[in-house]
Amino acid sequence: MLKIKNLHASIDDKKILKGINLEVNAGEVHAIMGPNGSGKSTLASVIAGKEEFEIKKGSISMEGEDLEELAPEERAHKGIFLSFQYPVEIPGVSVTNFIKTAINESRKARGMEDMPANEMLKLIREKSQMLDIDRKFLSRSLNEGFSGGEKKRNEIFQMAVMEPKLAILDETDSGLDIDALRIVADGVNKLRSKDKAIIVITHYQRLLEYIVPDYVHVLHDGKIVKSGTKELALELEEKGYDWLKQEAAV
Amino acid sequence: MAYTEEELKKELETKEYEYGFYTDIESDTLPKGLNEDIVIAISKKKEEPDWMTQWRLEAFRAWQEMKEPEWANVKYKKPDFQDISYYSAPNKKPKYNSLDEVDPELLDTFKKLGISVDEQKKLAGVAVDIVMDSVSVATTFKKTLAEKGIIFCSISEAIQEHPELVKKYIGTVVPKKDNFYAALNSAVFSDGSFCYIPKGVRCPMELSTYFRINQAGTGQFERTLVIAEEGSYVSYLEGCTAPMRDENQLHAAVVELIALDNAEIKYSTVQNWFPGNKEGKGGVYNFVTKRGLCEKNAKISWTQVETGSAVTWKYPSCILKGDHSIGEFYSIAVTNNYQQADTGTKMIHLGKNTRSTIISKGISAGHSQNSYRGLVQVNSRAENARNFSQCDSLLMGNECGAHTFPYIEVKNKTAQIEHEATTSKIGEDQIFYCNQRGIDTEKAIALIVNGFSKEVLNKLPMEFAVEAQKLLEISLEGSVG
Numbered sequence: 001m002l003k004i005k006n007l008h009a010s011i012d013d014k015k016i017l018k019g020i021n022l023e024v025n026a027g028e029v030h031a032i033m034g035p036n037g038s039g040k041s042t043l044a045s046v047i048a049g050k051e052e053f054e055i056k057k058g059s060i061s062m063e064g065e066d067l068e069e070l071a072p073e074e075r076a077h078k079g080i081f082l083s084f085q086y087p088v089e090i091p092g093v094s095v096t097n098f099i100k101t102a103i104n105e106s107r108k109a110r111g112m113e114d115m116p117a118n119e120m121l122k123l124i125r126e127k128s129q130m131l132d133i134d135r136k137f138l139s140r141s142l143n144e145g146f147s148g149g150e151k152k153r154n155e156i157f158q159m160a161v162m163e164p165k166l167a168i169l170d171e172t173d174s175g176l177d178i179d180a181l182r183i184v185a186d187g188v189n190k191l192r193s194k195d196k197a198i199i200v201i202t203h204y205q206r207l208l209e210y211i212v213p214d215y216v217h218v219l220h221d222g223k224i225v226k227s228g229t230k231e232l233a234l235e236l237e238e239k240g241y242d243w244l245k246q247e248a249a250v
Numbered sequence: 251m252a253y254t255e256e257e258l259k260k261e262l263e264t265k266e267y268e269y270g271f272y273t274d275i276e277s278d279t280l281p282k283g284l285n286e287d288i289v290i291a292i293s294k295k296k297e298e299p300d301w302m303t304q305w306r307l308e309a310f311r312a313w314q315e316m317k318e319p320e321w322a323n324v325k326y327k328k329p330d331f332q333d334i335s336y337y338s339a340p341n342k343k344p345k346y347n348s349l350d351e352v353d354p355e356l357l358d359t360f361k362k363l364g365i366s367v368d369e370q371k372k373l374a375g376v377a378v379d380i381v382m383d384s385v386s387v388a389t390t391f392k393k394t395l396a397e398k399g400i401i402f403c404s405i406s407e408a409i410q411e412h413p414e415l416v417k418k419y420i421g422t423v424v425p426k427k428d429n430f431y432a433a434l435n436s437a438v439f440s441d442g443s444f445c446y447i448p449k450g451v452r453c454p455m456e457l458s459t460y461f462r463i464n465q466a467g468t469g470q471f472e473r474t475l476v477i478a479e480e481g482s483y484v485s486y487l488e489g490c491t492a493p494m495r496d497e498n499q500l501h502a503a504v505v506e507l508i509a510l511d512n513a514e515i516k517y518s519t520v521q522n523w524f525p526g527n528k529e530g531k532g533g534v535y536n537f538v539t540k541r542g543l544c545e546k547n548a549k550i551s552w553t554q555v556e557t558g559s560a561v562t563w564k565y566p567s568c569i570l571k572g573d574h575s576i577g578e579f580y581s582i583a584v585t586n587n588y589q590q591a592d593t594g595t596k597m598i599h600l601g602k603n604t605r606s607t608i609i610s611k612g613i614s615a616g617h618s619q620n621s622y623r624g625l626v627q628v629n630s631r632a633e634n635a636r637n638f639s640q641c642d643s644l645l646m647g648n649e650c651g652a653h654t655f656p657y658i659e660v661k662n663k664t665a666q667i668e669h670e671a672t673t674s675k676i677g678e679d680q681i682f683y684c685n686q687r688g689i690d691t692e693k694a695i696a697l698i699v700n701g702f703s704k705e706v707l708n709k710l711p712m713e714f715a716v717e718a719q720k721l722l723e724i725s726l727e728g729s730v731g
Contacts, residue, residue, distance in 0.1 A: 072685035092701025106688035
């Protein structure tokens, strides 16, 4: 589904990604771990198409189509979803209104009519129940005055509603208490299917106890320095990242 | 019951010529320039009674002694007042023979606003089959309203038909010497609307000037007078979301509202005069004086969506004279390209337990300058006066400006005044977030702007709100690269 080849990316001429190779197939869950500043969030932003980042070398493709020339919204229409580490506030725009706009814009891009109101309502109700979201929450302004946990839950809620092919969860576990983490992880797990892929970006192994990955990659200084299965995450938890840094330095 | 455009049109189609009306055009144009003779001539043309002529002359003499105000945060070339023709009747001849001759950009905007082809022709000045001139519309309304004793007509007609009402109220809220532009308007006003709601009557429909502005040369100096008798209610809509192009560069209107004991007036405006082109050339100067007087327990709400004009100078105000009276001001002012707006309100608390609310939303884009200027004044006798003001500014890009000039004058210790102000910028992060959810940048801006303006949009009557929302989107199109 997603193919990243020798990807180099910079911001303001500062090199952040220095040759990433990654292939994610439908049905797989990949975890990307690594210390602060290793380039995890940059990788997520570059896949989503944030313009500040410049691709210097290499390529990203989704289902065989090169992503580099596509605007962020076009990538979204192709089924790429990013759960933000720091979701932004949009005052005066309710969660429901935002989701409605997002869904209908994506449908429009695919040449479809707006989703009928009753269908939309049903979808929103169903997914909000799944993620244990209070109905009052839906009429609040998007992310305005939300707690850290509410913001993250709202991201996963949007993901559930939009049903992307490829979901990237950027530090979704940060700011979540254990109960919220369980709910969010349950939500993500329900979305796992053979035709969807998920990339989980995380600092800690904790989230991976709930969302069990098929593959774990360790990012260090803009490169994937080690790949393995879920056991690698446990090893990292135990030993920290230092041994990998040393290994990489050799 | 709201009167829809469709219903009105249908009614007009069937009554097309029943109220046929036209003025003798050839003789209705006066030479350029302004002096006492011109003022007298205008009054004569309108067959006004002597007291009206004298009133105009007094205003003119006062105006001659006055100076054009310079305190507003706007820069423009002052009009040459001797180079303006102060009375020219609506041009009856259509400007164009078909829509093909009309500026495609204008038509594109019409389409986006969802304006019907007939309506498009009418607004662009193309010949149409159905002639909807102001008087016939007013007459149609009048019939429906007559049963309730409501008077809704042009001010000229009111001067003829209801001189006692006009004489009693005109200039009582905006005195003829109030300010430079109000004095000018008082001397030369050509037309405008008059509305009278009798005691205890709730006006059953939104009174709208929407249908009155289809004529070319809408009236450079409009004068509006709304009188709500004790315990009555009226909702009045002014303006039109369709872009209005006008050869008249200077517009100086006066609006006076009088809400007697326990009455309520809701006055909503959507202003979309030609703002000039992208380089800031052309565009209308809009210097308006709008003020309402509240007697005991009365309430006046001003709601405005200002997206047009090159220069706007406008402060719809409330004089809260009666005890327990309420004044409200809800405003959205959008400036783009090289537009300049200096707008706000004055809330003058004279009575006891008077309350006022000000919600102002300024949106600046391009190279524009957007200023909020508001006065909250609490008189020494106004016990327990309360005001809440909120002024929010939203900036788009790095070339525009937002300014807030709040004036607070309190002479009574029991007053409670709150003022909140915020300034924010549409951030790249917000746009990217929307983009990532499949919403393109143009739509994302519309979403953010509508969210920002929601508190004010909610105050507009339903049909107007939908149009206003579209108008905001169109006004800001292309403002973020």
